[in-house]
Amino acid sequence: MLEQILCIDDDPITLMLCKKVVSKSSFSHEVVTAQNGEEALHHFNVLKYTNDKARKRPELIFLDLNMPIMGGWEFLDHFTSPDYREFNMVPVIVLSSTIDPEDLAKAKKYPIIVDFLSKPITQPMLEYLKRKIDL
Template sequence: MSNYKTCLLIDDNYIDNFVTRRILEGGNFAEKVIVSQSAAEAIDSLRSGSVKPDVIFLDIRMPVMGGFEFLQEYDKLEIDGKKAIKIFMLSSSLDPTDIKKSSNNKYITQFIHKPITQKILDDICT
């Protein structure tokens, strides 16, 4: 049985998305995994209600709109269940500033270093 109904993965890197999606699906993490290669596209999907995630995995470094810019736009959204959505910053960044900024953001549940593993998913779900 899946831990979450819908997981939204926001990352501009096709290979990272492919690998992360396989791990999420293989680990039965969510009933549905939706991939968005653009933070702006993800904001539009959330705003329109076409995507209603329980959990979001968000990359920091993306062109046009990065993870922190996504969070600024996310803050402006008025969507049902917003407070219950868990957002995990999923990044290869080792920059202590990114990690600190993530830990200080009210929407970020946890900063996770790529690649995601089954152990990380198990820890999230317990």
Template sequence: MKLDCIMLIDDDEATNFVHKMVISQIDCAKEVVEAHNGQEAIDYLKERAGKQPQPELIFLDINMPVMDGWEFLEEYEKLDEDQKGGIVVVMLTTSLNPHDREMATKMGVIHDFMNKPLTKGMLAELIDRHFGNSAQ
């Protein structure tokens, strides 16, 4: 069994391309959705409320135009439960700032904090940790 949907929230097309390739190699999702900033992601989640597939895993960048990762999280926490879906949120960033990692770990909505790029090993470990055998 695979996840129904993984969402990438990142404004960098090359990064999204690489991450989609890694997800495809692991073959762990039926669908991958891209949002190029936090606002696009919030709009998508609101629009998809109660519909399938809702993202089960979100990879969130910090630095993006329009609405960055932190602003996305503020808006995400205001969503109704049916708009959030059963979502595991992973901050995936190039930030080496210890403050960013510390902030992310204090937020209950963030399940993991990882540095880009996503690798097959990182993804497999993440899927196993948060979804167990249900994603295999």
């Protein structure tokens, strides 16, 4: 079981569903949420600039692609930059409402993306991920 995951999505229902499904499946002890990429980067900046070693760091990120303010692709561009090198080994699961072949191809350019799944998140999906990332 993971200690903490980060779910980045602009839809409050998706965030609530993520928390419920993760909780019921014993996939992670804690789900932290962000409503867009900018909020998620802020979360990592707080971790980066505070010396509190007791603060948990996300061990997995669920990422939506289409969000206002900062979308998933822009988040990934920032997150995989040297500015976030201490975090950018965190595996990312793209959770999207559409499976556009161009998005699937683009996802392959980011080594931290370990899978591209269709919303909504489900318990069987989490069971699949447990096997895939050896939990």
